[in-house]
Amino acid sequence: MSKHVYIKTFGCQMNERDSEIMVQLLSQSGYIAVGEQTDADLVILNTCSIRAKAEQKVFSMLGMLRKQKKKQPDLRIAVAGCVAQQEGEQIFHRMPHVDIVVGTQQLYQLPEMLGRLERQETTREISCDLDKEFTIPPFQRLLEEAPAPGQAQPAEFRKFVTIMQGCNNYCSYCVVPKTRGREISRPVADILEEVQLLIARGIKEITLLGQNVNSYGCTNAVVEDPTGFADLLKMVAEIPGVQRLRFTTSNPQDLSTELMQCFRELPNLCPQFHLPVQAGSNAVLKKMHRKYTREIYLEKVAELRSYCPDIAICTDVIVGFPGETEKDFAQTMDLLETVRFHGSYSFKYSDRPHTRSADFNDKVAEEVKGERLQRFQRRQDTISLERNQEFLGKTVEVMVESSSPSKARGRTRTNHIVHFTSPTDLLPGDIVLVTVTHAGEHSLQGEPVITESSL
Numbered sequence: 369m370s371k372h373v374y375i376k377t378f379g380c381q382m383n384e385r386d387s388e389i390m391v392q393l394l395s396q397s398g399y400i401a402v403g404e405q406t407d408a409d410l411v412i413l414n415t416c417s418i419r420a421k422a423e424q425k426v427f428s429m430l431g432m433l434r435k436q437k438k439k440q441p442d443l444r445i446a447v448a449g450c451v452a453q454q455e456g457e458q459i460f461h462r463m464p465h466v467d468i469v470v471g472t473q474q475l476y477q478l479p480e481m482l483g484r485l486e487r488q489e490t491t492r493e494i495s496c497d498l499d500k501e502f503t504i505p506p507f508q509r510l511l512e513e514a515p516a517p518g519q520a521q522p523a524e525f526r527k528f529v530t531i532m533q534g535c536n537n538y539c540s541y542c543v544v545p546k547t548r549g550r551e552i553s554r555p556v557a558d559i560l561e562e563v564q565l566l567i568a569r570g571i572k573e574i575t576l577l578g579q580n581v582n583s584y585g586c587t588n589a590v591v592e593d594p595t596g597f598a599d600l601l602k603m604v605a606e607i608p609g610v611q612r613l614r615f616t617t618s619n620p621q622d623l624s625t626e627l628m629q630c631f632r633e634l635p636n637l638c639p640q641f642h643l644p645v646q647a648g649s650n651a652v653l654k655k656m657h658r659k660y661t662r663e664i665y666l667e668k669v670a671e672l673r674s675y676c677p678d679i680a681i682c683t684d685v686i687v688g689f690p691g692e693t694e695k696d697f698a699q700t701m702d703l704l705e706t707v708r709f710h711g712s713y714s715f716k717y718s719d720r721p722h723t724r725s726a727d728f729n730d731k732v733a734e735e736v737k738g739e740r741l742q743r744f745q746r747r748q749d750t751i752s753l754e755r756n757q758e759f760l761g762k763t764v765e766v767m768v769e770s771s772s773p774s775k776a777r778g779r780t781r782t783n784h785i786v787h788f789t790s791p792t793d794l795l796p797g798d799i800v801l802v803t804v805t806h807a808g809e810h811s812l813q814g815e816p817v818i819t820e821s822s823l
């Protein structure tokens with residue numbers, strides 16, 4: 369009889385990709401993914417620790433699972449991801465009903481760990497030592513033999529491909545170097561092989577993932593040839609069938625001209641860039657240990673736009689970093705006015721364990737952070753609306769994400785969501801030309817012009 373796994377993913381796209389890998393690896397041990405935790409024999413929480421709130425969510429869900437395990441004693445609970453990496457053994461002390469703690473480099477071992485528990489060779493499993501010599505296994509070969517994922521899955525047309533993990537930047541507020549370890553790049557051949565396999569399976573859009581893709585290949589021995597990120601991007605773009613190519617995330621400090629020029633040269637590279645600035649004040653950037661100034665950031669934005677005038681630039685901002693004065697914050701607001709980001713993710717600064725800024729003594733009061741966040745988000749919403757209004761009357765290429773007989777939803781090459789009335793039965797991944805008739809803060813609406821089949 370097949371067993372059921374429910375996986376709850378917190379955090380970033382890298383965790384989403386890791387969750388997919390875990391589900392696929394487990395499918396080889398007879399597990400089928402289910403959408404409800406109450407139907408599961410195994411619950412995996414793939415966790416995030418980027419802010420205190422993300423970590424609290426994990427522990428409150430573990431608290432709820434304690435009740436389920438009382439009613440269902442053979443339920444197995446696994447904690448994976450960044451909280452698992454950060455807390456290790458402590459998770460068993462705080463939450464004794466947890467069976468498995470698996471770190472960010474060990475997810476590939478999950479089937480064996482589970483096997484030992486099922487055969488009752490052990491009562492608990494933990495593996496979460498960060499290894500400097502770690503290499504990301506060429507798991508695509510494993511997956512090639514895996515049975516197709518459950519039929520319930522919607523047709524897939526886009527995938528994330530991890531090209532590196534870890535980070536060597538040590539921004540003073542950030543847990544990622546601790547939870548993901550040192551930066552490790554995957555060999556070029558593995559990445560290209562994985563993309564080719566995905567395209568052969570009908571995938572049309574690829575997003576390359578890393579905590580700082582711009583330093584791909586620079587810092588470890590695994591990638592022996594000096595392939596930089598721009599070269600890798602060109603190689604992936606040349607693979608026939610890659611209709612849309614994206615990547616995330618980039619630290620502005622390593623953003624090269626060669627990479628920026630790719631937006632002019634590679635037709636399938638989508639004109640969209642997530643370029644986290646974090647703050648607009650040089651004093652704050654310095655304390656954050658970001659190795660660029662606001663002037664350098666603005667120069668990079670101008671250079672990007674010179675190669676690709678319509679590029680949609682989004683950012684991340686932290687408000688209320690320790691020592692941030694009203695004047696510093698005004699610099700962040702001013703930067704928002706200057707760049708006019710298409711969108712942004714903004715957060716209140718949160719103290720994280722083992723980070724340098726957690727020990728800074730000039731913390732900003734919670735209500736001040738809240739007020740600054742609100743001010744920033746309000747202004748961003750207005751700018752996003754104005755940016756979206758620039759699309760009014762234009763015809764854009766939309767890749768369909770979902771559709772019902774009358775309504776469909778998809779994304780532009782700039783990654784804007786578009787709702788439109790669907791002419792015929794559209795499938796996820798189909799390309800439709802849509803004329804934009806309405807612009808909101810968070811999405812566009814339009815009418816289809818021509819479908820791929822009628823071109």
Ligand code: SAH
Pocket residue numbers: 418419541542543579580617618619644646684685686715716717718719720
């Ligand atoms: N590697 C990316 C960021 C990954 S973390 C980069 O360097 O830009 C995602 C975002 O979470 C960050 O950009 C930052 O805005 C936010 N973040 C990270 N640590 C935080 C903290 N301690 N408090 C609040 N926000 C934080």
Ligand code: SF4
Pocket residue numbers: 535536537538539542543544545579580619
């Ligand atoms: Fe964190 Fe900085 Fe690395 Fe981004 S570059 S993951 S913010 S340490």
Ligand code: F3S
Pocket residue numbers: 378379380381382383415416417418449450543544547548
């Ligand atoms: Fe969170 Fe870890 Fe990603 S801390 S943002 S899941 S790298």
